[in-house]
Amino acid sequence: MLPTLDIYFGDNLPILRQFADESFDLVYIDPPFNTGKVQKHTRIETVRDKDGDRVGFQGKRYKTITLGSMAFEDVFDDFLKMLEPRLREAYRILKPNGSFFLHIDYREAHYCRVLLDAMFGRESFLNEIIWAYDFGARSRSRWSAKHDNILWYAKNPEDYVFNYDEMDRIPYMAPGLVGKEKAARGKTPTDVWWHTIVATNGSERTGYPTQKPLGIIERIVKTHSRPGDTLVDFFAGSGTLGEAALRNERSAVLIDNNPEAMEVMARRLAFACPKWHGYEPASQPNPQMNLFDKSEEQ
Numbered sequence: 001m002l003p004t005l006d007i008y009f010g011d012n013l014p015i016l017r018q019f020a021d022e023s024f025d026l027v028y029i030d031p032p033f034n035t036g037k038v039q040k041h042t043r044i045e046t047v048r049d050k051d052g053d054r055v056g057f058q059g060k061r062y063k064t065i066t067l068g069s070m071a072f073e074d075v076f077d078d079f080l081k082m083l084e085p086r087l088r089e090a091y092r093i094l095k096p097n098g099s100f101f102l103h104i105d106y107r108e109a110h111y112c113r114v115l116l117d118a119m120f121g122r123e124s125f126l127n128e129i130i131w132a133y134d135f136g137a138r139s140r141s142r143w144s145a146k147h148d149n150i151l152w153y154a155k156n157p158e159d160y161v162f163n164y165d166e167m168d169r170i171p172y173m174a175p176g177l178v179g180k181e182k183a184a185r186g187k188t189p190t191d192v193w194w195h196t197i198v199a200t201n202g203s204e205r206t207g208y209p210t211q212k213p214l215g216i217i218e219r220i221v222k223t224h225s226r227p228g229d230t231l232v233d234f235f236a237g238s239g240t241l242g243e244a245a246l247r248n249e250r251s252a253v254l255i256d257n258n259p260e261a262m263e264v265m266a267r268r269l270a271f272a273c274p275k276w277h278g279y280e281p282a283s284q285p286n287p288q289m290n291l292f293d294k295s296e297e298q
């Protein structure tokens with residue numbers, strides 16, 4: 001059966017309550033981290049202008065224009081109070097051999113872990129994956145935080161999906177110390193994943209603030225689910241989990257309460273002809289956004 005994509009608009013809690021028990025193979029969520037800020041991404045473009053304030057090559061003048069911006073609030077009075085009922089739903093809708101991934105940061109990770117241990121059982125906690133990146137300003141007063149935390153819980157720690165052979169391989173740090181064959185094959189990742197953030201001007205960039213890299217999410221999808229499975233992300237944002245799922249023959253259900261997220265997903269995931277629930281996207285599918293275009297991958 002061909003994979004399907006369902007996109008829901010609205011607060012995720014009442015939507016989650018409509019889903020049957022044990023109906024998803026994998027749940028991945030990346031809730032707003034409670035940074036206390038409004039997450040905003042502004043798209044800018046530099047254009048030639050004789051009165052511009054920037055001087056470039058051969059003395060030509062340029063000015064910067066703002067193309068638009070997208071934002072969502074990352075402020076909750078009580079983050080855990082908001083999250084707890086949603087985590088309970090995540091547990092309920094997960095199949096008996098399903099896996100749950102919570103993408104969070106160091107400010108909340110330990111509170112979430114205590115909460116999840118109580119819900120899933122401590123033995124269901126299998127890994128804390130550290131996604132390490134190196135981007136942006138450095139602190140002069142403490143070690144700069146350059147990582148996110150991804151907590152992995154298996155509903156049944158005796159029966160879960162871990163496709164060791166499906167993992168992407170990474171280069172050895174000292175390839176000269178291993179044989180040629182091993183060096184060419186690369187090694188499997190550990191629980192520390194070095195990966196760049198989504199580049200500001202890279203082709204993957206949707207313009208949505210806090211968009212996560214496809215490489216990170218695809219590794220989770222390939223290693224922890226099988227073709228034909230159904231995956232859900234109920235803080236979907238730009239729909240990275242949806243793209244990772246569909247690229248790998250899994251179906252996806254995505255939920256977000258921000259109309260800007262809906263429009264980004266409409267453009268990004270048009271190739272999968274999503275079924276919309278509670279939203280009519282204004283964006284028309286752009287054939288150039290077809291991410292299944294195989295020519296790109298060759």
Ligand SMILES: C[S@@+](CC[C@H](N)C(=O)[O-])C[C@H]1O[C@@H](n2cnc3c(N)ncnc32)[C@H](O)[C@@H]1O
Pocket residue numbers: 010011012013030031032033072208209210211212213234235236237238239240241255256257258261
């Ligand atoms: C950190 S972003 C997710 C980014 C996403 N992983 C990506 O790669 O683009 C969190 C998202 O949760 C959404 N959100 C926050 N509260 C929500 C709620 N109660 N119901 C549904 N979505 C919510 C926000 O609109 C935002 O898009």
